[in-house]
Amino acid sequence: GNSVTQMEGPVTLSEEAFLTINCTYTATGYPSLFWYVQYPGEGLQLLLKATKADDKGSNKGFEATYRKETTSFHLEKGSVQVSDSAVYFCALKAQGGSEKLVFGKGTKLTVNP
């Protein structure tokens, strides 16, 4: 079945450090790929998405590129801020068929000043 694997957390960085959170997926065809973020005490929010191979999603300084050849969608940010502290979830929606999102387990990021 379809699945998403993302790097285990927690991840702790200093402000202005470079961030990478790895995400790989298993699915047939060309799923849509998403990164959601959950800030402390808040609900899930869509951070960025990509719907076809080689697309790059970007938002708030975060980027992720849909790599079909490596079935990956790694999240990156060049310079993190304290306000980026949150839990990040990688997710996919399969091509055709079900409308459900399949999520990774989440990666907790803490950014220290």
Add this chain to the structure above:
Amino acid sequence: GAGVSQSPSNKVTEKGKDVELRCDPISGHTALYWYRQSLGQGLEFLIYFQGNSAPDKSGLPSDRFSAERTGGSVSTLTIQRTQQEDSAVYLCASSLQAGGREQYFGPGTRLTVT
């Protein structure tokens, strides 16, 4: 505009009791989804509605779980004879229509079964 709302925000219930969780989607959104977020299992899909129909119920963990949607709007998730393993945050999401559109999530209902 108003986002997805869920009620109650917190619910504590005794094992064996029934509970109802409510979701009000964004006005005009035809697709509605229920997910469950727990420490052990992460975020799991439960059920998807398109209008009042549920074409995908594959994530409901047992026949103690049911959901309905009326008027193409409000949805209720019902858990009968609650068990401790049902303790989780239940999230509702809606989207303008099916087909890869962004799902907007509500704040969730935290259910604790004692």
